Amino acid sequence: MRDDIPQIKIKPLKWTPHLPPVEIEDATERQLAAMQVTPSAKKVSPYVRTLVHDPDSYVARTELFNAIMYVEGGLPRPDRELGALGASLVNGCQYCANVHARQHAKLAGPFATSALYTGRRDALCERDAAIMDFAEALTATPPRADQSHIKALRKAGMDEVEIQDLIHSIAIFGWANRLMHPLGHSS
Amino acid sequence: MKTNNVINTTLGISPNDALYELRAFRPNFVDGAEVCRAAVLHPDDNLGLTSDVRYAVARRAAGTGSNPDFLASYPAPSTAELRDFAAGGDPQDRKLAALARHTDLIAKTPSDASKTHLQDLLDVGFSVPQIVALSELLAQVCYEMRIVHGLSLLKDTDHA
Structure with missing residues (x-):
């Protein structure tokens, strides 16, 4: 039964926001801190830049998400x-x-x-x-x-x-x- | 981990319960849920969305979970208009009516959401940061609804 399943290779998709994301040059101090933007790390995904319009929830959710998906044991x-x-x-x-x-x-x-x-x-x-x-x-x-x-x-x-x-x-x-x-x- | 919090209270569990101990095994999940709830209901920067509006949206979304204890975990708004919104009413105000439709859509049938629905919110005067904040608020309620539901199934089978 297991042998008759065709093996599927799933190709990655690209996500594009419907709303304008925060541009790094316009970001507030709190948004920059939330995105962990540093002079040497300026590239941030459109997803992060969209959600960082609300830096409070962005930081709280990201920490919870990482704990849930990557916690040890x-x-x-x-x-x-x-x-x-x-x-x-x-x-x-x-x-x-x-x-x-x-x-x-x-x-x-x-x-x-x-x-x-x-x-x-x-x-x-x-x-x-x-x-x-x-x-x-x-x-x-x-x-x-x-x-x-x-x-x-x-x-x-x-x-x-x-x-x-x-x-x-x-x-x-x-x-x-x-x-x-x-x-x-x-x- | 704090000795008590909203999810433990909603589940009706305390330090001697097996489910309380099970939750305590993952302190980052327990504390993280509290931090997230505070971030969507009482953020440092509310982006022009009052706590009353946030409570109204949270309760309207929480009502889709068919769990009175979970619904009661979100505060009731202070005005009659927002209390009616929270209870699932049809607001007269154009801006609140659009928000009510969006709340119902995201809570019940998120797969139906499209760009048009965001335009509806922009058209009645919500800003982009407000739409993002409302999205996080709605999604937080939907997250916690499922945590409470899932964990309640483990409570019922404690020591099973």
Whole structure:
């Protein structure tokens, strides 16, 4: 069954904001500090320059995002990326889905993302299927995740710390998707 | 980590609970959520969006979560007009009406969002920094809604 999935290579997308981003030469001291712009590091992405219109939330969210996606121990990185991908597909954020599908493929190999991108969800392993089901249910509005999802994650070998990490990596894309998709387009 | 915070209060957990201990294992998640909530509700620079307007938007978005405890975690605005906005009403004021439509769109069906919706906000007088701040505020509520929902599932199965 695993052999008949065509291997998909996902090409990167480029994100372009709908709103004018902050230009470095016009940035306030607080915006420059938030973007960590220094005389030797002046290149900042359009995404960062768009969100730094509000430096308070930009700094707070970025620190939380990095803690959730890169903290040591607990849930393995590929599982966090799959949670991010599941949320992004539900929220229609093509850019985030693309970035995190590629991250997953890089960390875990192309099988799972190839299955998802070719409509072969049925071919996912038990753990990946449990993660995707939970990501979709938690991302719905209102969230409809229930004990059956938790049970499936435990059955697939996840402990409480790992499930907590997964909840966070799905939820933080309920945030990130609501920035990337409404505020810009990808091509 | 502080001994208590909004998410713990909403979940109804205290230091002797297994879920409290589980949360304490990730202090950066716990403290980070508090810092983010403060940054969208009470930022150092409010960019011309009062706390009252921010509360109204937060509560309207939080209402889509069908969780009264979570809804109650955001303060109620002080004016009748904004309280009606918060409760999901249809504002008469053109600017508030556009904000209400945007709040509902982003909270419920973010996949439907497009450039047109941002133009609607610009047309009624919101600035670019205000639109970014509103986007972060709405998204923060949607984040925390899912943290509370997900963690509540672990609470129900404590020691299972």
